[in-house]
Every structure is written in structure tokens, then in C-alpha cells.
Amino acid sequence: MPALINPSILSADFVNLERDLRAIATADFVHVDVMDNHFVPNLTLGLPVVTRIAEVSTLPLDVHLMIEDADRWAPEYAAAGAASVTFHAEATQAPVRLARELRSRGIRAGIALRPASPVEPLLDLLPEFDMLLVMTVEPGFGGQSFIEGTLPKIRRARAALDESGAATWIQVDGGVSRDTIGRIAQAGANVFVAGSAVYGAPDVAAEIAALRDLADAAA
Ligand SMILES: O=C(CO)[C@H](O)[C@H](O)COP(=O)(O)O
Numbered sequence: 001m002p003a004l005i006n007p008s009i010l011s012a013d014f015v016n017l018e019r020d021l022r023a024i025a026t027a028d029f030v031h032v033d034v035m036d037n038h039f040v041p042n043l044t045l046g047l048p049v050v051t052r053i054a055e056v057s058t059l060p061l062d063v064h065l066m067i068e069d070a071d072r073w074a075p076e077y078a079a080a081g082a083a084s085v086t087f088h089a090e091a092t093q094a095p096v097r098l099a100r101e102l103r104s105r106g107i108r109a110g111i112a113l114r115p116a117s118p119v120e121p122l123l124d125l126l127p128e129f130d131m132l133l134v135m136t137v138e139p140g141f142g143g144q145s146f147i148e149g150t151l152p153k154i155r156r157a158r159a160a161l162d163e164s165g166a167a168t169w170i171q172v173d174g175g176v177s178r179d180t181i182g183r184i185a186q187a188g189a190n191v192f193v194a195g196s197a198v199y200g201a202p203d204v205a206a207e208i209a210a211l212r213d214l215a216d217a218a219a
């Protein structure tokens with residue numbers, strides 16, 4: 001499967017969001033970071049804004065919830081028009097039940113891990129999810145450096161998926177750039193979130209194409 005590039009609008013201009021959504025039209029999904037100032041020390045946007053982005057965007061929405069009580073809120077983001085909702089393993093009481101609920105609504109369900117959270121407890125459960133999100137920076141802010149120590153976690157997840165034959169995607173979020181994407185693809189990820197690398201580039205479409213090419217060449 002070719003690499004998917006999901007630009008994060010965390011690095012977009014929130015006052016010119018429609019313009020900045022148009023700029024990433026050649027990407028695969030738009031990555032929307034929802035933060036509640038409790039699960040992470042930052043606050044971004046919530047249901048009303050996600051609902052409006054879903055109405056305006058030509059790309060499907062890849063919603064990354066960095067919020068507490070995912071069991072309560074994740075289904076609301078499905079109803080708001082997301083194509084994919086990813087919640088943190090550290091913020092749910094019942095990950096499999098929540099994934100089943102999201103999937104029953106016809107959307108993709110993802111589970112995310114902070115850099116320090118081990119993947120081992122999830123390995124046998126991966127077929128229950130459409131995507132595993134391996135955070136490669138501490139969640140909360142864009143523009144941080146990729147944590148190299150997360151690469152073994154991606155390799156372990158890829159090995160488990162290859163063994164089980166499950167079609168679960170592996171997404172990487174944090175510090176993805178032309179410098180890091182090759183190593184990440186080689187480790188087994190196939191979905192790449194990039195915020196500052198895409199929106200900080202002089203030519204956004206060219207950056208998306210370059211990241212996709214580098215990932216495909218390394219996979
Ligand atoms: O979830 C996130 C932060 O918690 C963002 O998606 C991520 O940081 C993207 O930013 P960048 O590509 O600049 O690292």
C-alpha cells in the first residue's frame with residue numbers, strides 16, 4: 001500500500017483555516033488534533049470546529065483525540081463527520097468496546113500510544129483497530145524533534161501485524177520530516193502525520209509529494 005500523508009492543521013493558520021485546508025488538497029487525510037488542556041497541556045479545538053471542518057474539507061478527517069474520557073467523547077467526533085477517530089490508550093477504560101462502537105458507526109477506529117507507553121499489551125488486540133498511532137513526540141505541541149527511541153515500537157507492531165495478517169495501519173505522529181520519514185517507513189509505518197514540515201514548507205503541495213515519495217522509496 002502506498003504511504004499516506006496526513007498534514008496536521010495544528011501548524012495551519014486557524015484564522016485562515018479554509019485557505020490552509022485547500023493548500024493540502026493533494027494529501028490523503030487532514031489530521032485534526034483535539035486537545036483538552038487536561039490530557040495534554042494545550043487546548044486546540046473541539047466539536048463545533050471539527051463539524052465545520054468536515055463540511056468544508058475535500059479530504060476525509062483523521063481526528064486525533066488528546067483528551068480525557070475518550071469513551072464519552074470519541075463517538076461524538078464520529079457523529080461530527082470524522083472518517084477516522086483515534087483515541088489514546090491512556091484515556092479509555094474500554095479500548096476494544098470503544099473501537100467497536102466507532103466501527104459500528106461506519107468510521108475507522110485508531111488507538112494511540114504516548115512515547116513512553118509500551119505496545120506489548122496491545123499486540124494481540126491490533127485486529128480490533130483500523131490504526132495504531134505511535135506518538136513519536138510527547139503529545140501536545142507541533143514542531144518538536146522526533147524521538148528515535150520509538151522506532152523499535154513501530155518495528156514490533158509491524159512484526160505482529162505481519163504475523164497475524166491484520167490490515168491495521170501504523171500511523172506515526174510527531175517530528176515527521178524529509179530527514180526522518182525514510183527511517184520511519186523502513187520501521188514499518190504506512191501513515192505519516194506532518195504538521196510543521198508541511199505547513200512550514202515554501203510549497204505545501206511539493207512537500208506532500210516529496211514526503212510521500214521518500215516514504216514509498218524506503219518502505
Ligand atoms: O499530535 C500532535 C501533537 O501532539 C501533532 O499531530 C504533531 O505534533 C504534528 O506536528 P509536527 O509534525 O510539527 O511534529
Ligand SMILES: [Fe+2]
Pocket residue numbers: 008031032033064173193
Ligand atoms: Fe496528532
